[in-house]
């Protein structure tokens with residue numbers, strides 16, 4: 001598990017550490033780690049470091065200070081270092097002095113310094129960043145051709161929300177200090193490869209604000225049959241999805257549930273024939289009331305938002321088992337407040353909106369996706385899985401999991417139906433609903449990578465590769 005802490009919590013932790021460690025010591029520790037990664041990058045990029053040129057983009061605060069100190073350490077290892085001071089009067093004094101002492105230069109021609117670099121360190125702004133890059137910095141960053149190593153975080157990206165509201169650094173790698181911050185998981189695409197340098201603040205940070213589940217954790221939690229299990233004891237998933245006109249959603253959600261666990265899957269709806277044709281192992285009927293006992297329901301994909309769909313939703317909610325409400329089920333819930341009353345508030349529920357669906361029941365998502373998901377979860381008493389490049393999963397008690405998207409292969413029709421089926425199967429197995437949603441998201445993404453293998457893919461292929469994705473996760477957890 002990786003914990004993630006916001007800027008305020010990091011500052012508070014640093015303040016605690018400063019009571020026993022001088023401020024400069026922490027910065028030098030950070031900068032030393034930064035310089036080590038810069039050396040590695042230089043060696044990988046250019047086959048050696050001798051005579052190589054590093055240009056530092058130095059802003060007005062401690063982020064620039066980190067860059068200047070790193071420049072000092074790089075100079076001592078024979079790298080040519082030039083600093084571009086974006087706010088010369090406010091550049092970190094001790095860092096500047098150290099760089100000068102070790103023979104680093106202050107660039108007179110900013111553009112030339114940027115253009116001649118083998119590697120650029122982005123020390124423009126760090127945890128105190130507000131808004132996008134300012135024009136002078138943006139103009140220079142635009143001219144960079146060399147790889148960029150971001151100091152703590154890519155400048156121009158909001159540290160706490162990951163919002164990119166204008167020009168921002170697109171880093172090849174980021175070296176961060178002490179812990180991951182929200183920007184690293186919410187705007188992972190701007191960070192490149194992320195390296196964490198320990199500066200000794202972990203004990204002061206407390207409980208993480210966000211959590212990223214590792215493959216090993218997902219693999220360790222994935223339900224597999226024990227020696228005494230049968231098809232019922234592993235949980236029966238009910239799928240109420242699809243229609244006669246749109247059977248695809250049903251076929252995909254059922255397929256995902258079948259492949260996710262060894263438990264049984266029942267289907268209820270108008271697409272019973274196509275579902276049975278594709279998945280002979282499913283018990284398919286026309287209606288929720290004829291389905292028999294299930295331990296969870298998935299309701300919504302391809303259901304329709306008319307009277308018939310509303311009636312299916314009502315019956316599913318009344319069943320008193322954990323529910324994953326997706327797509328049309330969310331629209332139906334949003335359309336009429338009274339539909340929430342059909343649900344026993346103590347029965348777990350997972351809602352899986354994209355931004356437009358979210359807006360229908362919880363208002364516009366806005367810039368702070370984590371805060372939005374947290375608010376919606378607290379208000380509805382359901383786990384809210386907000387889809388996006390980074391998927392945010394919030395529980396009513398305030399816990400939040402984030403899955404940073406490593407690729408965009410999953411942006412394909414029917415992909416959401418597969419995710420809903422996965423969540424349903426994990427709910428049926430008895431997993432805590434936050435974990436069920438979080439583990440499903442991760443498996444879904446691993447499946448996306450396996451399905452795509454660097455070429456466009458489709459939701460049907462996602463279903464095909466689910467067992468391989470689960471095997472990958474279990475291998476990461478040490479199961480052979």
Ligand SMILES: NC(=O)C1=CN([C@@H]2O[C@H](COP(=O)(O)OP(=O)(O)OC[C@H]3O[C@@H](n4cnc5c(N)ncnc54)[C@H](OP(=O)(O)O)[C@@H]3O)[C@@H](O)[C@H]2O)[C@@H](O)CC1
Pocket residue numbers: 014023024026027030031059060061062063064066124125126127128129130131132133134137151152153156177199
């Ligand atoms: N504390 C420590 O010892 C340690 C701290 N560490 C390091 O310190 C960093 C935090 O440093 P920090 O708090 O000094 O501020 P920082 O992020 O450098 O910003 C400076 C100023 O920039 C400005 N500015 C704002 N937005 C902007 C924008 N979009 N574009 C351009 N400029 C913008 C704004 O000033 P303004 O111009 O608005 O007056 C702001 O005050 C942290 O990320 C880590 O790298 C590590 O060394 C570990 C030990």
Ligand SMILES: [K+]
Pocket residue numbers: 063122123124125126150151152153154155
């Ligand atoms: K930075």
